[in-house]
Amino acid sequence: MRRRRNSGILWAAAGITVFLGGCAPSPITLHPDFGRSVTMAKEHQTLSPEASANLTPVTHLHGTAASKTMEAYEQSFEPGQEVTQKVGILVSPSGQ
Numbered sequence: 001m002r003r004r005r006n007s008g009i010l011w012a013a014a015g016i017t018v019f020l021g022g023c024a025p026s027p028i029t030l031h032p033d034f035g036r037s038v039t040m041a042k043e044h045q046t047l048s049p050e051a052s053a054n055l056t057p058v059t060h061l062h063g064t065a066a067s068k069t070m071e072a073y074e075q076s077f078e079p080g081q082e083v084t085q086k087v088g089i090l091v092s093p094s095g096q
Helices: 002-021 036-045 049-053 063-075
Strands: none
Touching: none
């Protein structure tokens, strides 16, 4: 009797395993061009792709302006600071 009960449990476990195995997702096959649109968008938004090869320091930025910009940037991470600069999007009614 005990042997029959153990075999019943094994059969139930095997059945559940087969049942749940059928619910497993099939492997995802990606298209060969997957991600190409993102790569193209980044390439089209790059103004000067060869700019990263130029390692000379920037000398035409006014020191006071650069200092104030860096101070504002660092202060933006302090708790309780509100964003004072807003960005707007202008849309013309004619679509031009």
